[in-house]
Ligand code: ADP
């Protein structure tokens with residue numbers, strides 16, 4: 014008997030039929046003797062529908078009200094799933110984030126979980142109930158509803174698993190695990206039996222939306238055993254490496270077959286800005302990037318050119334949603350600094366190779382650059398760390414770039 018937190022994403026609860034299937038699956042785990050805490054997302058498409066509704070009233074809706082609206086999607090699913098469970102004679106109770114008391118800070122739209130009350134949940138579990146919790150939402154110290162950022166139900170699940178010291182947190186989705194890259198872009202992508210936390214964290218933060226970054230961070234920090242698997246396959250009750258067991262996110266690097274590259278992540282949400290001809294003197298980076306940061310725009314990659322004539326150029330990337338705002342700020346900075354010009358491009362993407370094997374192998378970057386060159390793909394920016402290499406390229410090369418790199422590094426082979 015184990016205590017398992019199971020999270021079902023949007024597609025897995027996308028229709029009444031799918032919700033009934035999830036209830037059947039939970040029934041099998043109950044029969045097996047496991048205690049189950051379920052976290053659900055809104056039915057697929059619902060959160061996007063709510064976002065559109067909000068924007069039809071106001072382009073920049075008030076953050077507090079936006080959260081009140083967006084959190085309703087998950088409330089529908091918890092009620093429907095609990096009804097489906099109770100109908101099957103499986104005792105279940107639904108809770109919103111506020112009811113189960115997922116306390117967050119007050120940063121609306123991307124709140125951070127501070128604590129979770131486990132006492133009430135323990136009572137339910139001891140009385141043999143399945144607990145069904147709304148993902149993606151919490152409550153701040155003043156009683157305001159908050160949301161955790163898109164994809165946030167993953168984080169709810171991991172946080173609950175940490176609070177309850179669950180034996181495993183299972184993230185059920187529409188693919189049967191973490192792949193070498195998004196299988197929707199490269200159909201030859203291969204499911205990984207295991208991936209290290211470190212690699213998963215890089216993959217998530219470099220754009221692989223299969224898990225929210227914060228969920229991976231949380232799992233690493235609190236040692237939560239985490240698994241990604243498909244809600245469309247039959248459940249498995251033994252520990253094999255087959256598809257039914259999905260992908261385990263693991264600490265045990267030594268156990269892993271040391272692949273050079275574990276995966277390729279990409280991010281379509283990037284935009285780049287360049288300020289040309291700024292004086293090359295101490296403090297210039299701060300006077301450019303300071304105001305951008307102050308306007309709440311997060312900066313990703315940064316490049317400063319060498320100066321030939323006492324002036325230099327600065328290029329950096331931001332989220333595409335922040336492109337217009339960052340450009341406005343940069344124009345003001347350009348006036349103040351007497352810069353020559355501000356240019357920008359929001360049709361760029363970032364492609365990244367990720368792998369702990371990079372630590373011990375040279376030549377990966379040059380192989381990556383050669384592979385892209387052979388396809389005529391121009392690299393705009395490069396950034397590296399111990400276990401990743403990222404390049405920025407034109408948006409039109411995303412699929413070609415990812416596919417060619419996937420094959421050049423032999424990721425489809427077993
Ligand atoms: P859910 O609604 O269940 O949370 P998401 O759409 O958030 O599902 O995440 C699952 C999707 O993540 C998959 O359908 C897949 O297209 C995408 N994805 C991106 N990168 C990867 C990867 N490396 N491995 C598996 N899936 C990936």
Ligand code: ASP
Pocket residue numbers: 022023054055060061086148149162163164165166167
């Ligand atoms: N429903 C939210 C979203 O679509 C949260 C989630 O699904 O994890 O982003």
Ligand code: MG
Pocket residue numbers: 022164167222223224225
């Ligand atoms: Mg998701």
